[in-house]
Structure formats: structure tokens, C-alpha cells
Amino acid sequence: MKLLVLLAIVLLIIAGHQLLRIIELSRGLKKTTEWQVTAADNNRMGQAMLVFMIGFFLFFIWQAARWNERALPGAASEHGVKIDVLWDANMNYVVVPVFFITNFFLFWFAFKFRGLANTKAVYFPHNNKLELLWTIVPAFALAFIIIFGLKYWNEIMSESDNKDKVVVELYAQQFQWSARYPGKDGKLGETDYRQISGSNSVGQDTADASGYDDIIVQNDIHLPVNKEIVLYMRSRDVLHSAYLPHFRAQMNCVPGMITTFKFVPTKTTVEMRKDPYVKQMMAGINKQRDKFNLEPVEFDYLLLCNKICGASHFNMQRTIIVESEADYNAWLAKQKMFKTVAVKQDKP
Amino acid sequence: MGSTTNSALEKEHLVHHDHVHHHDDDHEESFITKYVFSQDHKTISRQFLITAVIMAVIAMTMSVIFRMQLAWPGEKFAFVNALLGDKWAKDGILDPNMYLALVTIHGTIMVFFVLTGGLSGTFSNLLIPYQVGARDMASGFLNMLSYWFFFISSCIMLASCFIDDGPASAGWTIYPPLSAVPEAIPGSKLGMTMWLISMTIFVVSSLLGSLNYIITVINLRTKGMTMTRMPLTIWAFLVTAVLGVLSFPVLVSCVVLLIMDRSFGTSFYLSDIYIGGRPLDNVGGSPILFEHLFWFLGHPEVYIVLLPALGITSEIIATNSRKPIFGYRAMIGSILAIGFLSFIVWGHHMYMTGMNPFLGSVFVFTTLLIAIPSAVKAFNYITTIWKGNIQYTPAMLFSIGLVSSFITGGVTGIILADSTLDINVHDTYFVVAHFHIVMGLSAIFGMFAGVYHWFPKLFLRMMNKKLGYVHFWLTLICAYGVFFPQHFLGLAGVPRRYYTNSNFPMFDNLVDINEIVTIAAIIGALSQGVFLFNFFYSIFRGEKAPQNPWNSNTLEWTTPVANIHGNWPGALPTVYRWPYDYSKPGKEKDFCPQTIPLEDGEHDGGGH
Numbered sequence: 023m024k025l026l027v028l029l030a031i032v033l034l035i036i037a038g039h040q041l042l043r044i045i046e047l048s049r050g051l052k053k054t055t056e057w058q059v060t061a062a063d064n065n066r067m068g069q070a071m072l073v074f075m076i077g078f079f080l081f082f083i084w085q086a087a088r089w090n091e092r093a094l095p096g097a098a099s100e101h102g103v104k105i106d107v108l109w110d111a112n113m114n115y116v117v118v119p120v121f122f123i124t125n126f127f128l129f130w131f132a133f134k135f136r137g138l139a140n141t142k143a144v145y146f147p148h149n150n151k152l153e154l155l156w157t158i159v160p161a162f163a164l165a166f167i168i169i170f171g172l173k174y175w176n177e178i179m180s181e182s183d184n185k186d187k188v189v190v191e192l193y194a195q196q197f198q199w200s201a202r203y204p205g206k207d208g209k210l211g212e213t214d215y216r217q218i219s220g221s222n223s224v225g226q227d228t229a230d231a232s233g234y235d236d237i238i239v240q241n242d243i244h245l246p247v248n249k250e251i252v253l254y255m256r257s258r259d260v261l262h263s264a265y266l267p268h269f270r271a272q273m274n275c276v277p278g279m280i281t282t283f284k285f286v287p288t289k290t291t292v293e294m295r296k297d298p299y300v301k302q303m304m305a306g307i308n309k310q311r312d313k314f315n316l317e318p319v320e321f322d323y324l325l326l327c328n329k330i331c332g333a334s335h336f337n338m339q340r341t342i343i344v345e346s347e348a349d350y351n352a353w354l355a356k357q358k359m360f361k362t363v364a365v366k367q368d369k370p
Numbered sequence: 371m372g373s374t375t376n377s378a379l380e381k382e383h384l385v386h387h388d389h390v391h392h393h394d395d396d397h398e399e400s401f402i403t404k405y406v407f408s409q410d411h412k413t414i415s416r417q418f419l420i421t422a423v424i425m426a427v428i429a430m431t432m433s434v435i436f437r438m439q440l441a442w443p444g445e446k447f448a449f450v451n452a453l454l455g456d457k458w459a460k461d462g463i464l465d466p467n468m469y470l471a472l473v474t475i476h477g478t479i480m481v482f483f484v485l486t487g488g489l490s491g492t493f494s495n496l497l498i499p500y501q502v503g504a505r506d507m508a509s510g511f512l513n514m515l516s517y518w519f520f521f522i523s524s525c526i527m528l529a530s531c532f533i534d535d536g537p538a539s540a541g542w543t544i545y546p547p548l549s550a551v552p553e554a555i556p557g558s559k560l561g562m563t564m565w566l567i568s569m570t571i572f573v574v575s576s577l578l579g580s581l582n583y584i585i586t587v588i589n590l591r592t593k594g595m596t597m598t599r600m601p602l603t604i605w606a607f608l609v610t611a612v613l614g615v616l617s618f619p620v621l622v623s624c625v626v627l628l629i630m631d632r633s634f635g636t637s638f639y640l641s642d643i644y645i646g647g648r649p650l651d652n653v654g655g656s657p658i659l660f661e662h663l664f665w666f667l668g669h670p671e672v673y674i675v676l677l678p679a680l681g682i683t684s685e686i687i688a689t690n691s692r693k694p695i696f697g698y699r700a701m702i703g704s705i706l707a708i709g710f711l712s713f714i715v716w717g718h719h720m721y722m723t724g725m726n727p728f729l730g731s732v733f734v735f736t737t738l739l740i741a742i743p744s745a746v747k748a749f750n751y752i753t754t755i756w757k758g759n760i761q762y763t764p765a766m767l768f769s770i771g772l773v774s775s776f777i778t779g780g781v782t783g784i785i786l787a788d789s790t791l792d793i794n795v796h797d798t799y800f801v802v803a804h805f806h807i808v809m810g811l812s813a814i815f816g817m818f819a820g821v822y823h824w825f826p827k828l829f830l831r832m833m834n835k836k837l838g839y840v841h842f843w844l845t846l847i848c849a850y851g852v853f854f855p856q857h858f859l860g861l862a863g864v865p866r867r868y869y870t871n872s873n874f875p876m877f878d879n880l881v882d883i884n885e886i887v888t889i890a891a892i893i894g895a896l897s898q899g900v901f902l903f904n905f906f907y908s909i910f911r912g913e914k915a916p917q918n919p920w921n922s923n924t925l926e927w928t929t930p931v932a933n934i935h936g937n938w939p940g941a942l943p944t945v946y947r948w949p950y951d952y953s954k955p956g957k958e959k960d961f962c963p964q965t966i967p968l969e970d971g972e973h974d975g976g977g978h
Contacts (some may be wrong), residue, residue, distance in 0.1 A: 046911065055913055057832035059761050063839075067762035070843065071770065078850065085858060092879050093861035094794075102794075109791055117781045124777045127752050132770050135691070135758045143692040143759040143953035143960065147975050152753065153700045153746065160745040164738045164784075171788040172731050178790065179727035196554070196645075215642040216649045225644065259645040260548040261657055263722065263797060267863035270794045274723045276657055277547060278641025281724035306879040319875040326874070328797045328865040330541045331548060332555045333466045336868035 061139045068136025075129035079122065094267050095300050098323070098344070100286040101178045102270030108174055116163060182284045187250040190243070192325070193224045194255070194262035194275040197334035199325055200224055201243045205235030205359060210254070218258065225258070226360060234361035237354065242341045243325065245287055246350035252284045265328035266342065268294075274329055287344045294344075295321045407518070409510030412933060414517045415496035416828055419821070421524060422488020423905065426814075427898070428528070429479035432472040434895050439464045441881075441888035443870035458536065466869040470539040471557050473867055475531060477542030478565070482572055483527065485675040485813045487520050490576075490614075493678055493820050494583045494607040496828060500926030501601050503592025503943050505936040508585040512578045519575035523568045530564035538565035541867060543664060546639040546657050550631045553646035563632070566625050573618045580611035580618075587611075592925070594945035598702075599964065599974075601924050601949045602695060605702050606681025609709040610674050616713070617670040624663035631655070661723055665716035672809055673712040677705060679816020680747060680776075683769040685949075686823050687751055689922045690766035691758030692960045694950035694975055697750045704743035704750075711740040721789040722796045730789045737787035741780070748777050759953070759960070763920065764838025765823035771846050772815040778850075779808025782857070800860025806853045818845070821905070826919050830931050831912030837904040841897060848894030855883045921961045923949045928965055948975045 097103050135141070191202040191210055202224055204210045211226050211233010218225040223240070226233045245251055255264050257275035264283070265272045273283040294300050300321050308318040327338035345353070408414060435450055446462035453459075458468035495513065499506050507513045530537040539557030540549035544565065552559045587608045591600070630636040631652070639660045640652035688695040695701060717725065717733030751773045760766065782804040785791050795801060818841075825833045862880055864871055871877040871884065918927040925945070929937050943965045951962035954975075968974060 042907070042911075055832070057835045057913060057919065059763050059835065063835070064760060064762045067767065067839070068760065074843075074846070081850070081854065085855060089855070089858040089883060090861075092858070092883075094863045105790060105794060108788075109785070109794075112785055112788065112791065117784055121778060121781050124748060124752065125774055128755075128770065128773055128777070131752060131755045131758075132760065135755060135760050137692070137759040137761050141759040144757040145694065145953050145955055146696065146753075146757065147694040147950065148697045148699070153697050153750075156749040157742060157746055160742050164741055167784060167788060168735055168738050171734055171790045174790040175727065175731055175734070178793070179730075215644045218644045218649065259643055260551070260554050261545050265797075265863075265865065267794060272722050272793050272796055276724050277643050278654075278656055279658075279724060303879070307875060310878045310881060311875065314878075316878075324874065324876060326863075326865060329545075330470065330867045333470070333869075335470075336466070336870055337873045339874060 059137075061137060064137040068133045071129050071136075072133035075125065075133075078125070078129075082121075091299075092303065092306065095294070095297060095303065097268070097270045098287055098289045098294060099269040099271065100288055101174070102268075102285070103288075104174050104177075105270045108170060111170075112167060116167065178284075182250060182252050184250045184252075187252050187284070188246060189252050189254065190245070191224075191254045191256065192243075192264050192275065193258065194264065194327065194331075194338075195258035196260065196332050197327070197338040198240070199243075199264075199327075199338065199340040201239045201340075203237040203239070203354065203357070205237055207232055207235055209233075211236050211360070213256070215258070224256075234359065236360045237357040238360060239357060242343050244343045244345060244350055244353045246347040247287050247290045247344050249347065250284060250286050253282060255281045255283070260331050261329045262327045262331050262338070263329035265326045266323070267326070268323050272328060290344045290346065291321070291323060291342075292345075294323070407514060409506070409514045410933075410935060411495045411499045411507050411510070411513060412828070414513055415492050417517050418488060418491030418495060418520065419828065421521060422484050422492065422817075423902070425479050425483040425488065425524060427902070429476045429484065430895050430898065432476040432479075434891055435464065436469055436472045436476070437888040437891045439469055440870065441884045443872050464869075467536060467539060467556055469869045470541070470555070470867065471531075471536045471561070474539050474541055474544075474557070475527070475537050478527065478538075478569075480810065481542060481671065481675065482569070483520075483524055485810075485817070486576065486614075486671070487524075487572065489675065489678050489813060489817050489820075490583075490607065490610055491517070491520060491579060492817075493603070493682060493824070494579065494611065496824060497601075497603050497926065498583055498586050498607055499590070499937060500827065500929065501604050501924050501949075502587060502590060502595055503925050503938075503945065504586055504590035505938075505942070507582045508590060509582055513582050516575045516578035516582065519571050519578065523571035523575060526564055526568035526571065530561050530568070533560050533564070535559040535561055537561040543668070544628070545664075546628060546631065546660050547643055547645075550628060550640060551643065551645055551650070552632075563629075566629055566632075570622055570625055573622050576614050576618050580614040583607055583611040584615065592942045592945060595964075598699070599945055599948045601681075602684035602698070602701055602705070603678075603681040603924075605705050606677045606684070609705050610677045610681075613670045613674050613677075613709055613712060617667040617674075620663055621667035624660060624667070627663070628660065658720070658723055658725060661720050661725075662716070665719045666713075668719065669716040670712045672805075673708055675809055675813045677708065679772060679813045679819075680705075682816045682820040682823075683751070683772045685924070686763075686765045686769045686819050687754050687773075688950050688952060689823075689920050689961075690761040690763055690769070691755045692761065692952045693754055693758045694948075694952055694954075695750070696753040696756075697746070698948065698950060698975070700746055701750055704746045707743040708740060711736060711743070715740055718787055718789075718792075721792050727789075734787060734789050738784070741784060741787070744776075744780055748773060748780070761920075763822065764833070764835060764842055765819045767839070767842040768815045768819035768822065771842065772812050772819065774846075775807050775811035775815060775849070778854075779804055779806075779812065783808060794863070795860050797866055798860040799856045799864045799866055802866050803853050803856035803860060806856075807849075811849050811853065818842075818901070823920065824926075825908065825912075826915030826931070827926050827929075829909045829912070830915050830933065831908050832915050832919065833908045833912060834904050837900055841900040841904065844897035844900065845894060848890045848897060851890030852887050852894060855887050859883055859887075918963075921959070923951060923961050923963045925964055928963060946974075950975055 097106050189204050193200040209232045212230040213225045214227040215225045255275040257277045262275040269285050271283050271285050273281045304321050323342035325340040448462050450459045451462040458465045535556040538561045548554045549558050549562050627638040631638050637652035637655040639657050640655045643650045684695050715737045718737040721730045915931055917931055928943055945964045946967045949964050953960045
């Protein structure tokens with residue numbers, strides 16, 4: 023088999039070589055040189071530029087029409103809604119128009135001013151007014167983008183002064199997520215990575231009594247709806263990134279430090295499943311799953327790892343369940359506290 | 371003072387040249403000194419180019435392999451097994467660790483070896499002496515070392531692909547602790563050590579080259595070649611070299627600290643790590659320090675890649691529009707502004723790292739500022755072709771392609787520079803689409819344009835035009851076919867560097883997008899065969915080049931069609947005008963080389 027492939031390659035090379043010799047010989051007969059660009063070439067290439075532009079724009083529109091409905095559903099968090107508004111404003115008023123307009127001028131001129139037999143170029147070395155115009159207009163546009171962007175950024179990243187917040191710690195390790203809730207005292211216990219063990223998976227400092235009532239969850243993470251959630255993030259080993267795309271939330275988990283992100287979920291998982299956009303999206307997903315003989319799924323919020331962290335980076339996920347505060351409290355009450363799980367066995 | 375230095379150096383060069391001229395008009399140099407350890411800028415340029423072409427083919431093949439995995443996860447591909455063997459592709463299914471390794475080495479080779487070493491190495495070497503009117507680089511010897519360090523570092527990088535644990539696989543940004551702790555991923559064993567050594571040697575090469583470029587441009591300009599008469603290529607190469615000299619040493623310090631952490635037990639980047647069933651001793655370091663050091667190089671690096679491409683296309687667009695480049699001074703101004711600003715925007719890669727958010731907002735401001743000079747450049751290109759007489763050489767096609775990709779990729783930069791909007795697309799395919807289009811496509815289009823345009827000076831022959839046309843259209847269409855749909859993957863929240871998207875039901879409806887991307891990538895990769903054939907065939911059998919095939923104004927086209935040491939057989943040319951006198955009213959021809967004196971009362975374009 024390999025011999026045959028090799029033989030075929032050798033034959034192809036010989037055939038190609040012969041073909042080239044014929045072309046080279048016939049080239050000697052012609053007077054014009056091949057590399058010189060003629061008016062006919064310019065005409066063809068200029069027209070091709072125009073055709074390409076139309077195709078390019080149609081390709082864009084086709085993609086947007088077809089794939090926009092596969093984009094993430096509208097934000098399910100308070101700040102996320104603002105991000106969506108800002109995103110749409112930037113996309114619809116700056117990015118997409120500039121993309122179309124500048125590409126249009128580029129390809130239109132490339133077509134219009136193709137060098138035909140009697141085309142002459144105009145000597146036009148500079149024009150201060152024009153140059154000033156396209157320095158100042160982008161500067162103004164960017165000023166608006168900066169002002170609105172930073173306004174939201176400062177709101178989103180400011181420290182929480184909410185007394186009624188829910189604190190949750192996300193703990194990342196190769197290749198899974200855990201969550202830690204502070205328990206009744208509302209305080210997360212101190213940690214010490216040297217004390218990590220089978221029964222102390224997030225490395226709580228067993229000398230710190232405030233951590234005894236902490237609750238560690240290595241399953242679906244539950245959150246109450248319409249309450250401010252303050253996430254603290256830690257990592258056991260390498261960099262990870264806690265990415266909660268449906269809430270427009272993301273922050274890296276860095277070994278040796280605690281990072282934070284806060285948000286208010288506004289829709290429960292059940293509400294999301296009833297959302298018409300989500301329904302049609304899930305229908306599309308389940309249609310595709312059916313083709314692969316996979317079972318249909320329902321919508322779930324997800325926590326993904328979004329920073330390369332090793333071989334199973336692509337499978338580092340955790341389901342998030344947003345529910346009413348009552349359901350959340352009922353769930354939380356059923357979870358085991360740290361001291362009942364670990365401290366007694368581990369203390370020397 | 372400047373002028374005396376110049377003329378003294380020039381005299382010295384002339385003397386040196388005459389000396390050589392008398393003794394070895396023909397071949398007194400041996401094969402080794404002429405083709406291998408050559409100190410001639412033209413030969414070194416060719417060496418860089420051919421090395422870069424080989425590296426590019428390797429990196430491109432890697433991308434096809436991992437793209438096939440993404441489109442058809444779990445499918446068996448005999449050719450993947452044939453290339454990677456049973457260890458990394460058992461039955462033709464790619465191993466997850468090898469997937470990350472391919473992604474890492476693809477990025478490293480493309481960014482550093484093709485678009486930095488290859489692009490600057492080829493065209494700075496070829497064009498700086500030619501276009502400023504110098505006999506050669508300021509130091510031919512250092513220039514030769516620059517190439518051979520580049521060669522060694524390429525060899526080490528490639529060799530790392532053949533070792534037992536596989537090559538570095540922590541992403542091209544090699545963030546610790548993943549890259550620092552061997553237990554974290556197999557690629558962080560010997561593979562990462564080799565990566566770090568290779569990159570250190572690469573930086574040596576880059577520094578030797580850059581210093582040479584800067585000194586040559588500043589000191590060895592021929593008579594009359596004032597700074598405002600230099601072609602924009604030279605301005606771009608000069609600023610690129612300055613960026614390289616200022617930023618690459620920071621990468622070395624970053625790498626040295628990582629080597630210390632890896633091999634000598636220090637804790638610059640490591641703290642509180644529990645891995646492989648035991649706690650590590652390292653306490654007090656921070657990966658964020660690494661990220662700062664890395665991106666202090668990493669961001670200027672983007673412009674080290676991009677500026678030479680922009681310089682090359684400025685020259686090609688003016689020549690082939692038969693019009694002066696629009697806003698020559700504004701173009702120089704934007705190159706300088708981009709160069710300066712590129713040093714204070716690195717933090718936009720780090721909005722989500724846990725860096726102080728206030729610091730993030732400063733970087734939002736500086737990053738969006740850099741959009742202004744970039745916009746000026748794009749608009750100036752478009753105005754240059756307006757009312758031109760466009761000659762569609764393959765080089766011109768690629769230059770137009772560059773302007774398109776520079777715009778298309780640039781506009782999404784406005785989104786990513788905005789920290790608020792970055793929250794949800796950071797590290798997703800939206801970013802992959804953005805930087806591949808604005809940096810990858812633009813730079814590689816610039817490189818193709820340069821090869822087609824200066825092939826007559828590189829190899830004294832012409833490339834085939836029709837094959838060039840075919841190559842351009844296939845490449846442009848496939849390139850957008852690969853990278854445009856990736857925006858939509860990003861909008862669906864797909865993270866980059868995932869071995870497969872099939873583990874998340876939420877990505878199941880994106881299968882067809884991934885297939886389109888991969889099919890475009892395969893066709894695009896195959897189309898490069900047209901270029902490779904044209905390139906290697908024309909080196910040996912292309913039509914003989916005339917002296918000035920594109921009717922261009924710059925000095926390289928006044929040299930004879932021969933590879934002579936010292937570039938000009940007689941005295942060096944004198945420059946009387948800027949390089950963009952195309953279609954100047956009152957002239958007989960539509961071009962007017964820089965060596966033609968100004969007529970009485972004629973105004974030099976560059977001086978305003």
C-alpha cells in the first residue's frame with residue numbers, strides 16, 4: 023500500500039515535470055513576459071474585488087442570520103444586562119458599520135480605479151483637513167466608548183457593600199470545581215494549602231474555628247435568585263478561570279491569591295428553561311444531539327474553566343442551579359458542615 | 371556632526387568596497403562563506419525567508435491537525451497517526467496532551483519564527499541596505515550571527531517536538547504554574563525547558579538583528595537620504611527594531627525567572643501550590659508577575675509583527691496605485707504613535723487575571739487610544755488607492771487583502787479593549803478570531819506581498835503571476851472562511867484551547883460552524899501548495915528579472931540584476947527626492963526614482 027502511494031507520488035512528479043517543460047517551451051515562443059500586468063488583468067482583478075466584496079458581505083449576513091440565534095441567551099444577571107446593552111451599542115453603532123463602510127470603500131475603490139488602458143492616477147500626496155477629520159472622528163467615538171465602558175467597569179468591579187450578600191468560594195483544581203459556603207457565622211474559614219488532604223479537599227486551616235461550619239460542595243452549585251452573590255476564587259494548582267457565560271461573569275483563579283467577582287442572578291434555572299429564546303436554542307441543540315444518538319438535555323447554567331490548565335481543561339465544568347431563596351436555604355440546610363466531615367478524623 | 375560621521379562611514383565603506391572589488395569580482399569566496407556563513411545582507415535575507423517558509427509549513431500542518439480534531443472529535447485519521455505516531459495519535463485519534471502541544475507550538479512558531487524572525491529577518495535585511503543606499507548592514511558579522519542564532523533556536527524548537535514527553539504545551543503564553551510545574555502537564559518537563567532555551571536564543575538573534583537595523587538606518591543612509599525621504603518600509607522596520615530592542619530583553623528576564631523557578635527552587639511565580647499529591651515549598655510568588663513581564667513583551671510583539679507588514683504594503687500600494695502614499699508624514703506619525711503606545715497597553719491582556727481593576731481602566735484608555743493611529747493608517751491606505759491607476763500584481767492583491775483584514779480584525783479590537791465587554795468574551799473564540807485576523811492574516815498577507823514584490827531582488831527572477839492570482843484568491847477566501855465564523859463561536863461562549871467542544875451540551879449546536887472552519891482551513895492549507903510551487907520553481911526556473919519591473923522609485927531598483935557584494939558596482943547613488951513621486955504632474959513618466967534631481971522650482975513631496 024505504502025509502496026503504491028510512493029509510486030503514485032513519483033509518477034505525479036514526473037508528469038508534473040514533463041508538463042512544466044512543455045509550458046516552458048511554449049513560453050519561449052511568446053513575445054510578452056508572463057509576469058507583466060496588463061490592462062486585461064487589472065480589469066479582471068478589479069472586477070474580482072467587487073465580486074469578492076459582495077460575497078464577503080453576503081457571507082457576513084448569512085452567518086449573522088443563521089448563527090446569531092445560537093449566541094448565548096440574554097444575560098441572567100443584573101450587571102450582565104448592562105453589558106449586553108453596551109455590547110449591542112458598540113456592535114450596532116460602531117463595529118459593524120465601520121466594518122461595512124471601510125471595507126466597502128476599500129473594495130469599491132479597488133474596483134473603480136483598476137488600471138485600464140487610459141486610466142491616469144491623480145497626484146494627491148496629502149490633505150490636512152481630511153487627515154484631521156479621520157483623527158478627530160475616531161477620537162470622539164472612542165471617547166464615548168471609553169466613558170461608558172469605564173462607568174460600567176467601575177460599577178461591576180467595585181467592592182460589595184451589600185449587607186445581604188451571599189458569599190461563595192469557588193475552588194479550582196485540575197480538573198474540577200468545588201464551592202465553599204461560609205455557614206451560619208457568615209465567615210469563610212482561613213486556609214492553608216499544606217493541610218490539603220482527602221478529607222480536607224480545599225485546604226481549610228483546621229485551627230480556625232470559624233471554618234468549622236463551612237460547607238463544601240463538590241456537586242451542583244446552588245445560588246439564590248435576586249441576591250448579590252460575591253464569589254471568591256482560589257486555585258489549588260495552576261491558573262484556572264471561572265467563566266459563567268450566562269451571567270457575563272469571569273475571573274481567573276490564581277494560586278496564592280484570592281480573586282473576586284460579584285453579580286446578582288435574576289432568573290432561576292426553571293425560568294430560563296421557559297424562556298422562548300432558550301427554548302428554541304435547546305431545540306436546536308437537541309436536534310443535533312439526536313443526530314449523534316445522544317439523549318436530549320435541558321438548559322443549565324454552567325461554570326466552565328476558561329484558562330488552559332492541562333489535559334482535561336476541556337472538561338472542567340460544574341452545573342449551577344439558581345433557585346428561589348427558600349429552595350436555596352432548604353438545600354443549604356441539608357449540606358454537611360466541614361467539622362462533621364473532616365476535622366474529627368484529621369486532627370492528630 | 372551627523373553629516374561628518376555619515377560621510378566618514380561612507381568613505382570607509384567605499385574604500386572597503388573598492389578593495390573587495392579589485393580582488394574578487396567573481397568567485398573568490400568559497401561555497402561556505404558565500405551561501406552558508408555569509409555576511410551579505412541579501413544572502414542572510416534569503417536564509418531567513420527559506421527558514422521561515424519551512425517553519426510556516428510545519429506550523430500550518432499542526433493547525434490542520436488540531437482543526438480536524440475540533441470539527442470531527444473522535445474520528446480516526448490515518449494521516450494524523452502517520453505524522454504523530456501511536457503514542458500521540460493512537461488509531462489516528464489525537465491525544466489531548468498533544469492537542470495542547472500542537473496549539474502551543476503552532477502559536478509559538480507563527481508568532482516568533484514566521485512573523486517576527488521570518489518577516490523582519492527577511493525584509494529588514496533585504497531592504498534596509500538597499501533602500502537607504504548602503505553597501506551592507508553596519509555589521510555583516512553580527513548579522514550573520516543573528517541568522518545562525520535564529521537557525522539554532524528553530525532547530526531546538528523543532529527538536530522539542532520529537533522528545534518522549536512531547537513539546538511545551540502550556541499555550542504560547544506559557545503561563546506558570548502550568549509551565550513551571552512538571553506534574554501539571556507532561557509538556558512542562560523537558561519540552562518546556564527546550565522551549566525556554568530556544569526562545570532565549572531567539573531573543574539573542576532578534577537583538578543582534580534589531581541593533582544592526584537601527585544602526586544601519588541611522589548611520590548608513592546615502593547622501594540626500596534624509597529621514598523624511600525614507601520609504602515607509604524603512605520607517606516601519608526602524609520602529610519595529612526599536613520595539614524589539616526595548617521589549618525582547620524583558621522576555622528574557624521573564625524566561626530566566628521561570629527557569630529559576632523550574633530548576634533552582636525559587637518562587638518568583640509560584641505560591642501555595644498543591645499538586646501531584648503533595649504541597650510544594652514555594653511561597654510568596656505570583657503568576658501575575660509573569661503575566662506582566664510576558665505581556666510587556668507580548669504586546670509590543672503584536673506590533674513587531676504588524677508594523678513591517680504595514681510598511682511593506684505602504685510601499686506596494688503606492689507603487690501599484692501609481693500614486694504617492696497619502697499622508698506620508700501622518701503615516702510616519704502613526705507608526706511612531708503606535709510604537710510608543712504599544713508599550714503602555716499590555717494590561718489589556720490581563721483584565722480578568724485578578725489584576726487591580728483600576729489598573730485595568732488605565733489600560734482601557736491607552737488601548738483605545740492606539741485605535742486612532744491605526745484608523746489613520748487604514749483611511750490613508752484607502753485614500754491612496756482612490757483615483758489611482760491600480761496595477762494588480764499579486765503583491766498588490768495581497769496588500770489590499772491586508773488592508774481589509776486590518777480593518778476587519780481591528781474593529782473587534784474596540785470590543786476587546788473595553789474591559790467591561792471583555793469580561794464575557796475574554797479567552798473565547800471571539801479573541802481567537804480577532805487576533806488571527808488583525809495580526810495573523812495582516813502580517814502573513816504583508817509577508818506574501820513582500821515576497822511577490824521583491825522576489826526579483828531576492829532571487830533575480832520573477833514569480834508566476836497567474837499562480838499568484840490563484841494563490842491570493844484561494845488564500846483570502848479561505849482565511850475569512852476560517853476566522854470569520856469563529857466570532858460566532860465566541861458569541862456562543864466557546865472557550866479557546868478546548869480539545870473538543872463535545873463535552874458541553876451547550877455547544878452541540880455549533881458542530882456545523884466548526885466544520886466550516888476546518889474545511890476552509892484544509893482548503894486554505896492546500897492552496898499554499900500553489901505558493902510553495904511557484905516560490906521554489908521560480909527560484910530556479912522563473913523568468914529573468916529586469917532591473918525595475920514595477921517601475922518603482924526606491925533605490926533597490928537602481929541596483930543591477932546581479933548579486934554583487936556592496937550592492938552598487940560604482941559609487942553609491944545620491945538621493946534628491948522622496949520615494950513617492952508617482953504620477954507627478956509635469957513628468958513624462960508616471961514614476962520618478964529618488965536618484966533623479968529636482969528640477970528648478972520643483973517641490974520635494976516629503977518635505978511639504
